[in-house]
Amino acid sequence: MNYIKHLTGFFEKVTTDYDLNPTHISLYMAIFQLWNQNRFQNPISISRDELMRISKISSTATYHKCIKELQEREYIQYNPSFNPFKGSTLNVLSLDFYTKPLVKKDIKNFINKEATLLKNSLVNEQLNEQALNKHQTSTKHVPYINNTNTINLANEQIQKNEKLNLKIEEDTNEKETQKKLREKKVIAELGRSGTKQQSIPPDKNEVITYFHEKNAPEIEAEKFYNHFESNGWLVGGKTKMKDWKAAIRNWLLNSQNFNKRPTQNFVGTQKPQPHHLQTATHKNYGEPL
Incomplete structure (x- = not known):
């Protein structure tokens, strides 16, 4: 097994396969690394976590999608075990075909294969277009692309109306907030008697x-x-x-x-005299007690 020819054939095939993206290439290179560690012997036991770690794929759904499409494009043959205690196996298909000189028979088979794939792709596109046209709500005389444009214009108008309504609502809320703040300020300036507080000290x-x-x-x-x-x-x-x-x-x-209190001015007047005791005014002190 000449891995240099295999990699050369892989990249020559990838350059003409427009259905693959860098994620597919990254996953295939991770598989190639495990295949290399297994001395290029088929089948090899694979671990999903290990392949995702090497290929830098973080989504399980993306991993399964890419490995399924690699199998459909005849890069690998995937045999899932569906058993958590038993690993899945995988066969790496030979790609030396793309590095060998093409004979007339191989060229004819290659052209027929590519033509079949192209025909199937066109048929699928037509079926998808028919299915989409079937679900359109507009009249049959209007082409599908015009329907899409009409829907997009309607959606844009709806979004503009929503933004306008949102802005009006925000302006209204802001006005109400300012009004409440002014009312609170006026209430704060009012005293207990309900009148506006006076500045102290006054003029x-x-x-x-x-x-x-x-x-x-x-x-x-x-x-x-x-x-x-x-x-x-x-x-x-x-x-x-x-x-x-x-x-x-x-x-x-x-x-x-x-x-209203009586004023007492003691200047120029006689001081008040104490009251007399309840005794005779002229007392004879010669009388015995």
Whole structure:
């Protein structure tokens, strides 16, 4: 067995066999390596995992497809065992035919074989085309290729409509999100009373204007502003002020209550005398007790 002639015949056959791809060649070279280790004796026992590892085929389906097509193209003869405890066997078919000079009989057989394969291929293509035309939903007068183009155009239009609808939906969702964010921002700015929170400290002119609205003198506005400006706008010296208008109303109420108290001016007046005891005013201290 001359492996150089065999490989030469393999590559000469592969160059004219357009049904094979690099995966088939890789798998055949892996088989050739195992055949070489077996000293080119047929049959050889093969392992699927080992062949997939050497040929770099990662899919089991691809492996079975390639080995089946190599057998159909008469590169190998595959004998599966269907037994996990017993390996499958394989015969590597001789390809020296492609390296020997062709006689007239061989040339005739080769031409007839290639013509038969080409005829079968054309028949299969016609059957596939007829089967596809049979399942078309358009009229019989329209060629199949036009049907395909029409379907593709319809699919493209459907995809464009889906993209447009998706974009409109995204824009709508974004607008709703922005609206919710604005509502949350407004709610966050509202106090417990439902009114918008006031800036602290307030403007002095706003304080004076609010005192005028309450018919209070401007001097009271000055006292109020100076008092809370000095303590950092803290209520009771501890809690930060939240509503300066409410603080003004409390200020006015407290000032009214304070003005109602009786004032005692001790300047220029006689100090109050303690009450007399329940005894006679003129007591005779000469009387015995």
